[in-house]
Amino acid sequence: MKRRRSFPVKSISLRLRLFFVIVAPLLVMAAVLGVWRINAAQKTAEELFDRSLLAAALAISRDVILSDGDAILPSTRDLIRDASGGEVFYHATGPGGIYVTGYAYPPVEPGRGNSDLYEPSFFEATYRDEKVRVLRVTERITIENLTGDATVTVWQRIADRAEFVRLLVVRAAALIGGLLATLILVVWFGVQLGLRPLTDLQEAISIRSPDDLSRIKRAVPAETRGIVQTLNHLFGQVERSIEAHQTFISDAAHQLRNPAAAVQSMAVALRDAPTEEDRLKRTEEMVVAARAAARVANQLLSLDRLRFLSPEDHNTRFDLVADVRQICADTAPAALSRGIDFELDAPSAGIWVHGDQLFLSEAVKNLIDNALKHGGAGLGKVAVTVTADDGQVHVTVADDGKGLSPGDREVALGRFTQVAPSDGSGLGLAIVASVMERHKGDLTINTVTQGASITVSLPIVTNN
Incomplete structure (x- = not known):
C-alpha cells in the first residue's frame, strides 16, 4: 500500500x-x-x-x-x-x-x-x-x-x-485616508507588540539545548497557554520515551553481555579442550549458549519493531485457528521430548482476525515458550485452547508448573524481570503484552488453583 x-x-x-x-x-x-x-x-x-x-x-x-x-x-x-x-x-x-x-x-x-x-x-x-x-x-x-x-x-x-x-x-477623502493610514500603522505595530510574548517564547525555546526537555515556565497570554501546555505535555512524553529507550538499551546491553561472555568463554574452553570428548561437549554447550544469545537478540529486535508498528501494518486478515495449529505442530515435538504432555483444543472452523501475522504468531509462541521455561521441574502438561464469544477470540495457554497469579502481573509483564529465576530473558510476556496493546487486544493472567494460565484476546473480523 x-x-x-x-x-x-x-x-x-x-x-x-x-x-x-x-x-x-x-x-x-x-x-x-x-x-x-x-x-x-x-x-x-x-x-x-x-x-x-x-x-x-x-x-x-x-x-x-x-x-x-x-x-x-x-x-x-x-x-x-x-x-x-x-x-x-x-x-x-x-x-x-x-x-x-x-x-x-x-x-x-x-x-x-x-x-x-x-x-x-x-x-x-x-x-x-x-x-x-x-x-x-x-x-x-x-x-x-x-x-x-x-x-x-x-x-x-x-x-x-x-x-x-x-x-x-477631497476633504473627506483626506480625512478618511489619514485616519485609515493611522489605523493601519497602529494595527501593524500593535499586532507586533501583541505578538511579542510569542516571539519571546520562540526565542526561549530556540536557545534550549537538545537535552533540555524541562517544562516551559514562561508567562504567556491566556490565548497561548493551551499551546504551552501542549508543548509541555509533548516534552514530558519525549523525555519519558527517551528515558525508557535509554533504560531499554542499558538493560539490553546487560542481557546480551552475559550470553556473549558465555559464548566467548565456551569458545576458549573449546579451543583448549584436552580430548575429543571434551571438545564435543564444549561445542554442544557453545551451540546452546549461541542459541540463547540469538533468542535474546531476536526478542530485543521484536520489541524495538513494536515501537514503530502503525495501524497500516494491521491490514493482514488471516485464520488465527490455522496459525495456532501450525505453531503447536512446530512446538509440540520439543515438549514431548521432555516428557511433557502437550494438548491443543481448537474449533474446526476458522476464526479470522486482522493484524500483523508475524507478531501475533510470535505472541502465541512466547506464551507457549514461557510455559515450558518457567514451569519448573514439576511441569507435566501444557494445554493450548482456542475459544470465541462476543466477537472476541481467546487463546489460552495453561500449565501445571510453578504457578503464576494475577498479583504477579507487573513483574511478569515487565522487561527483563521474572517472577522466579529461570533460563529465560524476561522478555517473552513483555513482547506479548506489547503486541496485544498494538492490536487493541487484551492479556489476562487467570486465577487457577495449580500452575499458570494466560489468555490473550483479539477482535474477530467477519468474512466480508
Missing part, C-alpha cells in the same frame, strides 16, 4: 494574517464610508445651492418692490455673490412682463402649467452652452398704480456645484 507523501505548505506569518484580518474590514468600511460621503456631499451641495438661489430670488424680489421696479441694491448683489459660492445670474420682470433688471434672456422652463404659477420652481437648463440650475419665483405685487405678477429667475452653473462637491469629497 503506497503512502501519500506530504509536502510542507508555506503559509503567511501570524502577524500578516492578523493584519489582513483587521485591516480588510477597515478598508471595506472606508470604501462604504467614501461612497456615503460622496452621496452626502452631492445632497449637501444641492440643498445649500438651492437655498442660496432661493435667498437670492427673495432678495431680488424684495429690492424690485422697494425700488418700484428700478433695480436691485448693490449690497444685495454683493451678498448674493458672496453667499452662493459662485456666480449667480438673475432676471426680473414686473407686472405685465415688463423687464426690470438682470440678464436679458433667462433659461425657460418647458411645460410649466398655470396651476402652480406661484410655487417656486427648480429645474435644470442650458445657458450659454453650460448646464445651469434654475429657480423661478412669481409673486403678486403692486408698483405705484400697477398691480400684476413679478417674476424673478435666478440660475447658477452646475459646474460650480460640482467643484464644491469635489472639494467636499
Whole structure:
C-alpha cells in the first residue's frame, strides 16, 4: 500500500494574517464610508445651492418692490455673490412682463402649467452652452398704480456645484485616508507588540539545548497557554520515551553481555579442550549458549519493531485457528521430548482476525515458550485452547508448573524481570503484552488453583 507523501505548505506569518484580518474590514468600511460621503456631499451641495438661489430670488424680489421696479441694491448683489459660492445670474420682470433688471434672456422652463404659477420652481437648463440650475419665483405685487405678477429667475452653473462637491469629497477623502493610514500603522505595530510574548517564547525555546526537555515556565497570554501546555505535555512524553529507550538499551546491553561472555568463554574452553570428548561437549554447550544469545537478540529486535508498528501494518486478515495449529505442530515435538504432555483444543472452523501475522504468531509462541521455561521441574502438561464469544477470540495457554497469579502481573509483564529465576530473558510476556496493546487486544493472567494460565484476546473480523 503506497503512502501519500506530504509536502510542507508555506503559509503567511501570524502577524500578516492578523493584519489582513483587521485591516480588510477597515478598508471595506472606508470604501462604504467614501461612497456615503460622496452621496452626502452631492445632497449637501444641492440643498445649500438651492437655498442660496432661493435667498437670492427673495432678495431680488424684495429690492424690485422697494425700488418700484428700478433695480436691485448693490449690497444685495454683493451678498448674493458672496453667499452662493459662485456666480449667480438673475432676471426680473414686473407686472405685465415688463423687464426690470438682470440678464436679458433667462433659461425657460418647458411645460410649466398655470396651476402652480406661484410655487417656486427648480429645474435644470442650458445657458450659454453650460448646464445651469434654475429657480423661478412669481409673486403678486403692486408698483405705484400697477398691480400684476413679478417674476424673478435666478440660475447658477452646475459646474460650480460640482467643484464644491469635489472639494467636499477631497476633504473627506483626506480625512478618511489619514485616519485609515493611522489605523493601519497602529494595527501593524500593535499586532507586533501583541505578538511579542510569542516571539519571546520562540526565542526561549530556540536557545534550549537538545537535552533540555524541562517544562516551559514562561508567562504567556491566556490565548497561548493551551499551546504551552501542549508543548509541555509533548516534552514530558519525549523525555519519558527517551528515558525508557535509554533504560531499554542499558538493560539490553546487560542481557546480551552475559550470553556473549558465555559464548566467548565456551569458545576458549573449546579451543583448549584436552580430548575429543571434551571438545564435543564444549561445542554442544557453545551451540546452546549461541542459541540463547540469538533468542535474546531476536526478542530485543521484536520489541524495538513494536515501537514503530502503525495501524497500516494491521491490514493482514488471516485464520488465527490455522496459525495456532501450525505453531503447536512446530512446538509440540520439543515438549514431548521432555516428557511433557502437550494438548491443543481448537474449533474446526476458522476464526479470522486482522493484524500483523508475524507478531501475533510470535505472541502465541512466547506464551507457549514461557510455559515450558518457567514451569519448573514439576511441569507435566501444557494445554493450548482456542475459544470465541462476543466477537472476541481467546487463546489460552495453561500449565501445571510453578504457578503464576494475577498479583504477579507487573513483574511478569515487565522487561527483563521474572517472577522466579529461570533460563529465560524476561522478555517473552513483555513482547506479548506489547503486541496485544498494538492490536487493541487484551492479556489476562487467570486465577487457577495449580500452575499458570494466560489468555490473550483479539477482535474477530467477519468474512466480508
